[in-house]
Structures are given as C-alpha cells and as structure tokens.
Amino acid sequence: MAQPAVIAPPLKDELDIVIPTIRNLDFLEMWRPFFQHYHLIIVQDGDPSKTIKVPEGFDYELYNRNDINMILGPKASCISFKDSACRCFGYMVSKKKYIYTIDDDCFVAKDPTGKDINALEQHIRNLLTPSTPFFFNTLYDPYREGADFVRGYPFSLREGVPTAVSHGLWLNIPDYDAPTQLVKPLERNTRYVDAVMTVPKGTLFPMCGMNLGFNRELIGPAMYFGLMGDGQPIGRYDDMWAGWCMKVIADHLGLGVKSGLPYIWHSKASNPFVNLKKEYKGIYWQEELIPFFQSVSLPKDCTTVQKCYLELSKLVKAKLGKVDDYFLKLADAMVTWIEAWDELNPLEAKPAELSNGASK
Amino acid sequence: MSLENIRDDEVDIVIGALHSDLTTFMNEWKPMFCRFHLIIVKDPDLKEELRIPDGFNLNVYTKSDIDQVVGSSTSILFSGYSCRYFGYLVSQKRYIISMDDDCIPARDNKGFLVDAIAQHISNLSTPATPFFFNTLYDPFREGADFVRGYPFSLRSGVQCALSCGLWLNLADYDAPTQALKPEQRNSLYVDAVMTVPAAAMLPISGINVAFNREVLGPALIPALRLAGEGKLRWETMEDIWCGMCVKFVCDHLGLGVKTGLPYVWRNDRGNAIESLKKEWEGVKLMEEVVPFFQSVRLPASAATAEDCIVELAKVVKERLGAVDPVFTRAAGAMLDWVRLWKSVGSGASSLRA
Numbered sequence: 001m002a003q004p005a006v007i008a009p010p011l012k013d014e015l016d017i018v019i020p021t022i023r024n025l026d027f028l029e030m031w032r033p034f035f036q037h038y039h040l041i042i043v044q045d046g047d048p049s050k051t052i053k054v055p056e057g058f059d060y061e062l063y064n065r066n067d068i069n070m071i072l073g074p075k076a077s078c079i080s081f082k083d084s085a086c087r088c089f090g091y092m093v094s095k096k097k098y099i100y101t102i103d104d105d106c107f108v109a110k111d112p113t114g115k116d117i118n119a120l121e122q123h124i125r126n127l128l129t130p131s132t133p134f135f136f137n138t139l140y141d142p143y144r145e146g147a148d149f150v151r152g153y154p155f156s157l158r159e160g161v162p163t164a165v166s167h168g169l170w171l172n173i174p175d176y177d178a179p180t181q182l183v184k185p186l187e188r189n190t191r192y193v194d195a196v197m198t199v200p201k202g203t204l205f206p207m208c209g210m211n212l213g214f215n216r217e218l219i220g221p222a223m224y225f226g227l228m229g230d231g232q233p234i235g236r237y238d239d240m241w242a243g244w245c246m247k248v249i250a251d252h253l254g255l256g257v258k259s260g261l262p263y264i265w266h267s268k269a270s271n272p273f274v275n276l277k278k279e280y281k282g283i284y285w286q287e288e289l290i291p292f293f294q295s296v297s298l299p300k301d302c303t304t305v306q307k308c309y310l311e312l313s314k315l316v317k318a319k320l321g322k323v324d325d326y327f328l329k330l331a332d333a334m335v336t337w338i339e340a341w342d343e344l345n346p347l348e349a350k351p352a353e354l355s356n357g358a359s360k
Numbered sequence: 361m362s363l364e365n366i367r368d369d370e371v372d373i374v375i376g377a378l379h380s381d382l383t384t385f386m387n388e389w390k391p392m393f394c395r396f397h398l399i400i401v402k403d404p405d406l407k408e409e410l411r412i413p414d415g416f417n418l419n420v421y422t423k424s425d426i427d428q429v430v431g432s433s434t435s436i437l438f439s440g441y442s443c444r445y446f447g448y449l450v451s452q453k454r455y456i457i458s459m460d461d462d463c464i465p466a467r468d469n470k471g472f473l474v475d476a477i478a479q480h481i482s483n484l485s486t487p488a489t490p491f492f493f494n495t496l497y498d499p500f501r502e503g504a505d506f507v508r509g510y511p512f513s514l515r516s517g518v519q520c521a522l523s524c525g526l527w528l529n530l531a532d533y534d535a536p537t538q539a540l541k542p543e544q545r546n547s548l549y550v551d552a553v554m555t556v557p558a559a560a561m562l563p564i565s566g567i568n569v570a571f572n573r574e575v576l577g578p579a580l581i582p583a584l585r586l587a588g589e590g591k592l593r594w595e596t597m598e599d600i601w602c603g604m605c606v607k608f609v610c611d612h613l614g615l616g617v618k619t620g621l622p623y624v625w626r627n628d629r630g631n632a633i634e635s636l637k638k639e640w641e642g643v644k645l646m647e648e649v650v651p652f653f654q655s656v657r658l659p660a661s662a663a664t665a666e667d668c669i670v671e672l673a674k675v676v677k678e679r680l681g682a683v684d685p686v687f688t689r690a691a692g693a694m695l696d697w698v699r700l701w702k703s704v705g706s707g708a709s710s711l712r713a
Contacts, residue, residue: 139526146548148537151537152603153563189504193552203492204493205494205495208495208508287511
C-alpha cells in the first residue's frame with residue numbers, strides 16, 4: 001500500500017504532552033501512532049531512585065523529585081509528592097504553547113464505527129477553534145463540520161472567544177468519586193456522546209485531569225494542581241481545584257472552556273476505599289468551596305492570569321481559611337506557584353493580557 | 361427532589377396544524393401518540409379542511425373556537441405556529457408535549473425509531489441540575505451518574521420544567537445560515553440530554569418541546585410578532601423570544617431546563633433565501649435581547665410564572681420598548697396572555713383527572 005503524503009502532525013513543535021507516572025509508561029506503546037512526533041514531559045512521582053523506562057523512539061524529558069527540588073529549590077514545596085498533582089510541574093517547565101496531559105492508565109478508545117480515536121488531534125481541534133461561552137448553542141459545537149449556530153443565536157456572538165481548555169471524557173471506567181464507586185462498582189461508561197460544547201460563562205464543572213488539553217499561553221498559570229498526597233489532608237481534588245480556579249479566571253478574562261470529545265479508554269479502577277480516605281475531607285469541603293467560587297469576583301485591574309491567580313489566593317486565604325488551616329497553606333502555595341512560574345517563564349511578561357472586549 | 365411519576369392521562373400532545381392534510385404526520389407518530397390525548401389547533405389562516413386519520417383520542421380547535429374563547433379580548437394573534445399556544449391555553453393536563461406538523465419520528469444511531477414522547481416524559485420526570493455542570497451529562501440516565509467533584513448537596517437537583525428536543529435533517533437554523541449552506545442537513549445524533557446551566561441563555565426552538573404546564577404555563581407566550589412574519593420557522597422569532605423569557609423565569613424560580621434528546625426528523629420545506637427577506641428583522645432584534653436578559657432582575661416577590669411574566673412585561677416595555685416598538689407590542693401581549701391564562705387557562709389546569 002502506497003504511503004500517503006506526509007502531513008506534519010498539527011502543532012508538532014508547539015505542544016508538550018505531560019504525563020505523571022509512578023509505575024511505568026507501557027501505555028505509550030498504544031499511543032505511539034498519535035504521540036510519536038510530540039515531545040513528552042514525564043513527571044516521575046514517588047521514589048526518585050526508581051528508573052522509569054520510556055519506550056523507544058519518544059522524544060522526552062523526565063523529572064523526578066530530586067530534579068524538582070533542584071530546579072525549584074524551596075519553592076518545590078508547592079509541588080505535591082505522592083500524588084499525580086505533581087504533573088503541574090510539567091506545565092511550569094514546558095516551553096510550549098499547548099499542553100496535553102493524560103494519565104498512564106488511559107488508552108486509545110474506539111469510536112462507534114470501531115475506528116481508533118486520536119484524542120490528541122481532537123483536543124488540538126478544540127483548542128484551535130473558538131468557544132461560545134455567552135450563549136448556549138443547542139446543536140453544540142457550531143464550528144464542527146456539518147453543524148452551525150441555530151436560529152436565534154445572536155450574530156454578534158458567533159465569532160466566539162479563544163479556547164483556553166479542552167476537557168475530554170472517558171469510556172469504560174468513569175471518573176466517579178469513591179462513594180459512587182462503592183455503590184456502583186460495576187458501572188462502565190459505554191455511551192459515546194458525539195459532541196463538544198462550551199461550558200457557559202458563570203458555570204462551574206468538575207475538571208478531570210485524565211484527558212485534558214489547554215493553551216498554556218492563555219491560562220497556564222491558573223492550572224496549579226494544589227497540595228495533595230504526602231503530608232496533605234486530601235487527595236483526588238487536585239484537578240478539581242485547578243478546574244474551579246481556572247474557570248473563574250477564564251470567565252473573568254473572556255476565555256472559553258470546552259468539554260466533551262475526545263474520549264479515551266480508562267482502564268484502571270482505583271481502589272474505592274483508598275479513594276474514600278483521600279476524598280473524605282474534600283466531600284465536606286467542596287460544599288464550602290463551591291459557593292466560594294460561585295461568588296468570586298475579580299477586580300477589573302486583574303488583566304493577566306497571574307494577577308487573577310494572586311488575587312484568588314488572597315480570597316482563598318481570607319474566606320476559606322476558616323474552613324480549615326489547609327486553605328491557608330494552599331493559599332501560600334498558590335503564591336509560591338506563581339512565583340515559581342514567573343521565575344521559570346520570565347519572557348512571558350506578555351502574559352494572557354487580553355482584550356476584555358468579548359466579556360460582558 | 362424525587363422522581364416524578366407522570367401518568368399518560370396527565371399529558372396533552374399539542375399540534376399546531378399549518379398543513380391541512382395531517383394523515384402522514386399522524387400515522388407516522390401513531391405508535392407514540394396513540395396512548396395520549398391530543399389537541400390539534402388549526403392555523404386560523406388555513407382555509408382547507410383538516411384531514412385527520414381515525415384512531416386517536418383528540419380535540420380539534422379551529423378559528424371559530426379561538427374567536428369564541430379569546431375573541432377580541434386580546435391582541436394576541438394565534439396565527440401560524442403561534443396557534444399551538446391556544447392548545448396550551450385550553451389544555452387541562454399537567455404536561456404538554458408539542459411538535460411541529462412537519463416532523464416525523466427520527467431514528468437513533470442503532471436505527472431504532474425514537475419515541476420522542478417517552479423521552480420528553482423521561483426528561484420532565486427526572487430532576488434537572490442547573491447549578492453545576494455534570495461532564496457526563498444527565499446523571500439520572502441509565503448507565504450514568506454524577507462525576508467526581510460534583511457537590512453532594514446539589515445532587516438531588518431541581519424540578520425540570522422544560523424539555524427542549526432537537527432535529528435531524530432540517531435543523532432549526534436561521535434563514536441566512538441555511539441560505540448559505542443550502543445542502544446542509546443535520547445527521548449528527550448526539551446521544552445526550554443535559555441541563556442548561558442557570559444563567560446561561562439559549563435559543564429555545566418551538567419545534568419540539570415539552571413542559572410542565574402547571575408550573576410554567578403562563579410563561580410560554582406568543583408575544584413577539586415580526587412585522588414581516590411568515591408561516592415558516594425561518595420567518596418567525598416568537599419561539600425564540602418565548603424561550604428567552606421562559607429560561608429567565610426558570611432561572612428565577614429555580615426550575616430546570618433540559619436540552620438534547622429527543623430528536624425528531626424534520627422534513628425539508630421552504631426556501632431559505634425567500635425567507636431571508638422576512639426574517640432579517642428578527643435577527644437584528646436578538647442583538648438587543650441578549651444584553652437585556654443579561655442585566656434584568658426580577659424582584660424576589662415574583663414567586664410564580666405569572667408574577668414573573670407580569671414583572672418582565674413591565675421591564676420589557678420600559679427598556680426594550682424604547683429600542684423598537686415590536687417590544688412594546690410584545691409586552692402588551694405578555695400581559696394579555698397572563699389575563700387570558702387567569703380567565704381561561706388556570707381554571708382548566710386545576711382540573712386534574
């Protein structure tokens with residue numbers, strides 16, 4: 001069979017794939033056709049003396065805990081240990097415009113026709129097409145082939161806004177919390193919902209870090225995955241925390257967040273009893289956190305992601321400190337994160353300073 | 361809130377007849393319609409006699425019925441697709457499912473006929489979740505649930521008062537869009553129902569909807585008439601305006617609105633370019649409507665759909681009336697509708713079988 005004309009993989013030199021791992025990277029074999037041409041940033045959690053074998057032929061950089069400590073010095077305290085939240089170190093250290101992050105138990109899924117899904121390509125498409133946060137389109141993504149805006153959709157809003165985040169989903173093991181896992185241990189997500197949509201402005205959602213793409217230039221500093229794991233009272237809320245912070249900032253700056261396609265195949269169901277211990281405090285705390293995030297109002301002069309994030313850290317300290325001392329620590333860590341981000345990314349002084357023209 | 365149990369005898373299926381021959385339409389829907397009572401309202405401008413096949417439990421209303429019940433008491437014109445609102449008014453049931461007469465059952469991705477009626481009933485009887493977006497869509501659906509990170513206190517949801525379905529084949533695009541892409545047909549079957557988040561605005565099409573009449577009835581109003589309004593959906597905005605008001609009222613009252621399944625198959629009709637001449641005005645008006653709804657607030661004392669519409673009508677007249685007289689007329693129609701509803705509609709809805 002003749003080789004098709006070689007088309008360069010989209011954003012080949014502008015996108016890094018960030019993978020946190022503690023075990024091995026065997027899963028990359030299955031992703032090879034789709035990931036081969038992209039640069040990987042592996043963040044090795046856990047014991048730094050262990051060697052993580054990366055399959056042949058991938059271009060990568062790998063950081064273990066020793067590397068993180070060396071690069072960040074005392075600021076390394078903001079990077080979680082013994083939790084996949086450490087992946088956000090990869091975001092900080094990347095020099096690319098786009099990030100795709102995936103868990104090491106996520107494999108290539110098939111669409112209803114049986115074809116392998118190139119999740120990365122779909123994320124790229126999501127990130128390169130506008131979002132529509134100010135008015136919901138009932139036929140979902142209007143920029144998709146074969147779709148459009150429906151009758152009644154205001155023409156002035158049809159250009160959309162830049163997309164900051166692309167949130168993908170999971171077939172097989174769904175991303176349930178521990179209580180739900182305990183009640184429904186056998187439930188599998190078999191429903192392929194063939195849509196991408198913009199999460200409306202002012203609406204919060206649970207952002208899962210398993211299959212996530214984002215525009216690092218537009219929103220990177222907001223993607224801090226918090227203090228989880230070793231020595232922390234909570235786990236499995238890293239991506240949730242990042243998602244809520246990110247969404248209020250994206251809403252403030254007039255950026256879009258999409259959710260839906262692509263699907264990956266999530267193969268591993270983590271132990272629900274272990275999960276319950278990690279999530280326990282989070283389940284109570286989120287009842288305070290949600291009203292907090294829903295009521296956050298960032299001042300007009302917060303025109304960059306960093307400024308927004310620092311303002312948010314002040315609000316966290318002031319309003320969530322009374323929920324638990326953990327939030328005082330977290331607020332400090334948020335500041336450390338921004339300091340570390342700016343230190344490692346000094347030329348990004350042209351940060352996400354956007355025209356707020358599109359926002360209301 | 362718990363699941364509602366919707367009985368067949370609590371549902372009216374309301375059809376606005378803009379075609380005189382409903383034989384094919386009714387026969388296509390027979391398996392889904394036959395258990396229910398139907399209300400067919402004939403477009404008062406339609407001259408020919410309606411042809412309806414046997415085998416249905418239905419009431420038909422024509423121009424003379426409309427004149428008799430409503431008479432000259434109102435400025436509301438029940439012509440074109442707005443005739444269906446008369447059906448909503450005189451219904452004595454708790455739930456209404458309404459469909460345009462150029463729609464037939466669609467097939468899902470597996471090739472099975474979609475029972476749109478059953479799906480709307482399912483949407484209305486399970487809670488909506490407007491305060492937090494569930495990334496796996498409807499958590500009450502078989503095989504789905506709330507995802508990690510979804511606050512537990514929000515998992516009981518709120519009552520779903522409106523269910524908005526979609527369309528395969530001829531999607532509900534506006535005339536400019538369809539004119540630009542004359543061959544474009546919607547073939548994408550998205551297997552999801554979801555709650556439209558609170559405060560998010562959306563264009564609610566009147567082609568395939570269902571609602572809780574008891575709770576929301578007065579809020580579905582035939583209020584906005586375009587000067588050049590025609591008989592095709594491309595040539596109207598009445599449902600879009602109605603939908604903006606309804607969503608706003610639902611948000612204020614803490615009720616839910618769902619969108620997604622069911623799909624219906626919408627037959628090809630009309631010429632988008634011809635319709636463009638009539639529909640241009642509507643497209644312009646939306647630009648004023650959006651900032652209006654983003655900024656308007658109702659007093660907390662507005663605790664029912666009726667209260668909300670009365671309050672909304674005041675603000676519409678004040679703020680939008682100044683921009684375009686079509687809104688002044690709409691505000692008047694909104695108040696007329698509430699008056700009508702009180703005298704004709706609400707008496708009826710207190711009768712439950």
